[in-house]
Amino acid sequence: MYKRKIVSLISNNKKIIENLSYLTVIQIISMLLPFITYPYLIKTLGLSLYGKVMLSQAIVSYVAIIIDFGFTISATKSIAEVISDKVKINEICSAIIVTKTIVWVISTIIYITSVLVFVNDFQSKILYLTAYTLTFNEFLICQWFFQAKEDMKIIALLSVIAKIINIALVxxxxxxxxDYIYVSLLTGICYFITGVGCIxxxxxxxxxxxRPSLSSIKNVIKDSFNIFLTSAVITIKNKLDVILIGAFLNSEFVAIYDFSxxxxxxxxxxxxxxxxxxxxKMSREKSLNFLKKLIFASVILSTGYVLFAQLFIPLITKVLFVPSEESIFLTRMMMISVVVFSISLPLARNGLLIYGYTHLHLLGAFSTTIVYLLTMMLGYYFxxxxxxxxxxxxxxxIFSYELIYRIALCRWKKII
Incomplete structure (x- = not known):
């Protein structure tokens, strides 16, 4: 009986399992392979210079959000909803590619001009200009398309190849x-190779x-706008930490915080x-029962491996970083956020966004950023x-606050 249920479960969710496998490969490769070079970069560059590299990448991440413009989520949803209509898919994809190109060109001109005008020494100019190549990830890599098609095999393969090339280049x-000014450039080259192959x-x-019609471009912008604003305000919160640590502490503390x-x-x-x-799947079926099962599975999984990981954090810090009480404590405490995130993310991505409440998701993100900025102001004052x-x-x-308002919004709209 149980065997039949398991076979039935696998059979009914074959595409999800297949997608899950390839997404797992992409995520693991994206995160684990760089850890091969991480100890080498810390040792070769030192904490201070490595911290400067991370600071430049944090600033570029703000531009990357503009270039992505929320298409990673909105485009996946739009294409998945018309997956059998090739004409409609052509129209949506063409509009997105043209829009992304226009946004990238404008952003590039503004960014380069700003660096040349406001950054003083030559080495720093090179550092920030080479860091900009990281935006090839948002500009060229069209994971949104293959995710909507539920065909992640090619993205997984390209990601593996690019990461291996990146390690060799480093x-x-x-x-x-x-050589610290070239660290970001090497990663940017790999993003470019992956993106060109993908497109x-x-x-x-x-x-x-x-050639997309003006109405098509307006439609994809409209579909993405709330998600873009949400991503923008979330990035302000997520990346400002690094910039403030660099300003009020030093680049070594940036490296410690970046490690955690x-x-x-x-x-x-x-x-x-x-x-x-x-x-x-959720974009097509909009199943409340499936969402509840998803949240339950996420909580059980995250709680288990967070508790297990606590045992190995000192060893991980020793192998990959510069071991200290501060770095170990910081990393252990950060892990608490995983359990909170395991509830918060499904409620947002497969709850509010799936059911069309992007404006409420945006409102929540704005409130989070306001709370964060007020906290930083109080921190500065005291x-x-x-x-x-x-x-x-x-x-x-802030992670806990996000969870609370997402639960409140989902209960209000009877999603959970």
Missing amino acids: FTFINGPS LLMLSRHIELQ QKILTLALIPINIINSAVFA NLLTSLNFFLYTSIG
Whole structure:
């Protein structure tokens, strides 16, 4: 009996399981392979210079949000809803590609001009200009298309190839502290290779690029706008920590904080994978029962591996980073956020967004950012920004606040 149920479950969700497998490969490769070069970069560059690299990447992440413009989520949803209509898919994809190109060109001109005008020394100019190549990830890589088609095999393959190339480039060209300005460039080159391959495959096998009508462009912008604003305000909150730590502490503390964030991101991979894998299915079926099962599974999974991971954090810190009481404590405390996120993410992505409440999701994100900025202002007033723990506890508190308002919104709209 149980065997039949398991077979039936696998058979009914074959596409989800297949997608889940490839998304797992993408996420694991994206996070684990860079950890091969991480200890090498810390040792070769030192904490201070590595912190400067992370600071430049944090600033570029703001531009990346503009270039992505929310299409990672909205485009997946729009295409999944018309998956059998090739004409409609061509129209949507063409409009997105043209819109992304226009936004990237404008953003590039503004960014380069700003760096040349406002950044003083030559080395820093090069650092921030090379960091901009990371935007090839948002500009060229069309994971949204293959995710909507529930065909993630090619993205997984391209990601593996690109990451392996990146590792080889780092060990070949980063040989001393003076090479720190090229770290981001090497990753940007890999994003470019992946993106070009991805777009060529999409155009040659799946869609015919056409000149989109103005109404099509307006439609894709309209569909993405609330998601874009949500991502923008969330990024302000997520990345401002790094910038403030660099301003009020130093770049070494940036490196310590970045390490704890990397471990947190690694721990969030299973939750992200599961929610991404079922997104296309939820877009079509909009099943409340399935959402509840998804949340339950996410909580059980995250609680289990967070408790298990606590045992190995000292060892992980010793192998990958510079072990200290501060870095171990920071990483352990950050892991608490995983359990909170395991409830919060499904409610947002497969709850509010799926059921069309993007404006409420945006409103919640705005309120989160306002709470965060007010907290930072109070921290500045009471001279707390010189403490790394202040940023830690603020981060955990903000994650908890996000969960509370998402539960409230989902209950209000009878999603849960």
